[in-house]
Amino acid sequence: PLPQIRGDVLFDDIIFEYEPGRQALKNITINVQAGQSIALVGHTGSGKSTIINLLCRFYDPVHGSVKIDGIDIRDVTIESLRSQVGIVLQDTFIFSGSIRDNIRYGRLNATDAEVVEAAKAVHAHDFIMSLPDGYDTQVEERGSILSMGERQLLSFARALLADPRILILDEATASIDTETELKIQEALKSLLQGRTSFMIAHRLSTIRNADDIVVLDHGVIVEQGTHEQL
Ligand code: ATP
Ligand code: MG
Numbered sequence: 001p002l003p004q005i006r007g008d009v010l011f012d013d014i015i016f017e018y019e020p021g022r023q024a025l026k027n028i029t030i031n032v033q034a035g036q037s038i039a040l041v042g043h044t045g046s047g048k049s050t051i052i053n054l055l056c057r058f059y060d061p062v063h064g065s066v067k068i069d070g071i072d073i074r075d076v077t078i079e080s081l082r083s084q085v086g087i088v089l090q091d092t093f094i095f096s097g098s099i100r101d102n103i104r105y106g107r108l109n110a111t112d113a114e115v116v117e118a119a120k121a122v123h124a125h126d127f128i129m130s131l132p133d134g135y136d137t138q139v140e141e142r143g144s145i146l147s148m149g150e151r152q153l154l155s156f157a158r159a160l161l162a163d164p165r166i167l168i169l170d171e172a173t174a175s176i177d178t179e180t181e182l183k184i185q186e187a188l189k190s191l192l193q194g195r196t197s198f199m200i201a202h203r204l205s206t207i208r209n210a211d212d213i214v215v216l217d218h219g220v221i222v223e224q225g226t227h228e229q230l
Contacts, residue, residue, distance in 0.1 A: 005069050005084055007034035007165040007196035009055070015063035016050060016219075024050045025061075025219045034069075034165075037192050037209070039201040042216035048200045050219075052168050055198065057081060068166070086164030090172050090200075092155040094144060099128055100135040102154055106161035118161045122187035124153035148172060149180035156184075156191045167192065169199040171206055181205070 009032040016025040025047050032038055040048040053059050054066050057073055065072045073081055094102055103115045110118075115135065119125045127150055131137040139146060146154070152172060159167060169188075176184070185205050201207045208227045215223035215230070223230055 005165050007084075008032065008067075008069050009166060009196055009198075010067040010070075011051065011054070011064070012067060013064035014054065014061045014066070016054060016059065016061045018050075018059075023219055025054075028064075028219070028221060030214060030221070030224075032196055032198075032212070034196055035194055036211040037197040037199065039199050039207045039210035039213045040216065041201060041207060041213060042222075045218075046216040047219045048216060049170075051216075052087075052170070052198060052200065055166075055168065056085060056087065084164050085166045085168065086159050086162050087168045088155050088159050088170065090170040092151045092172070094139055094141060094146065094151055094154065096140050097138065098133075098135065099131070099137050099139060099154065102139065103157045103161060106158035107163070110161050114161065115157075118157040121160055121190045122153055122156040123183050123190075124150070124157050124187070127153070147176075147180070149176045149184060152184055153187055156187045160191055165195060167195045167197045169197060169201075171200060171202045173202045185209070 011028050011030040014025050014028040015023060017023050028051070030038065040051060042048055054061055057078060060074060065074070067073065068084070100112065100115055103119060104110050116125065119128055128135055144151070188206065199206055199210065201210065207213060211226070213225060213227060213230055214221055
């Protein structure tokens with residue numbers, strides 16, 4: 001198993017193909033220091049999700065390896081990997097139940113106080129308190145009373161509670177108003193604090209705030225650097 005990890009991540013000369021003979025990733029090397037945030041950008045089909053798939057071990061590379069703190073992730077159990085690598089997906093998963101339960105899904109043994117603490121940290125507390133029953137407000141999977149932005153903040157609170165060292169964020173493409181956008185940026189800062197993060201970024205603000213930007217094209221890194229450098 002992975003011991004308490006720092007969160008260094010190395011994609012070491014990765015080649016990957018979903019179908020034999022068609023490389024989705026070609027000699028990809030990305031070296032990430034613990035605590036850094038990486039924005040993955042590129043056209044559709046460039047390989048962003050594939051990089052994430054390998055980090056989650058949904059697939060294994062054909063060549064090369066993915067290492068966390070120098071340990072090949074093929075050498076650790078899936079359970080220990082999952083406990084250290086958290087994902088916030090684009091279509092934020094909300095299930096039928098209370099707001100509290102939806103946040104607590106991040107860590108099932110969290111106390112009510114910890115749920116509130118996580119919500120506060122990502123600036124979700126105020127909107128939750130403005131709902132008819134606060135944290136006990138029932139939400140539905142679909143036709144929810146929550147806006148896209150609010151759903152996103154809930155998913156951040158959930159991820160914060162889970163407290164993984166490495167966080168993957170597939171940013172929603174849905175357009176949201178400027179005020180919510182600012183709130184989400186603030187929340188994101190709290191969430192990313194002290195974690196290694198990989199963001200499939202769509203918003204310019206997210207890309208600008210990343211420590212490193214990796215630009216992919218047809219499975220190859222065509223540019224890499226900070227926003228100022230690129
Ligand atoms: P998008 O912005 O559309 O999400 P992406 O950068 O995430 O694109 P990937 O999903 O990583 O792109 O796809 C990289 C390449 O691998 C593409 O050519 C895609 O068609 C192919 N691919 C992705 N998933 C599969 C799969 N499950 N089986 C076969 N080929 C796949
Ligand atoms: Mg994708």
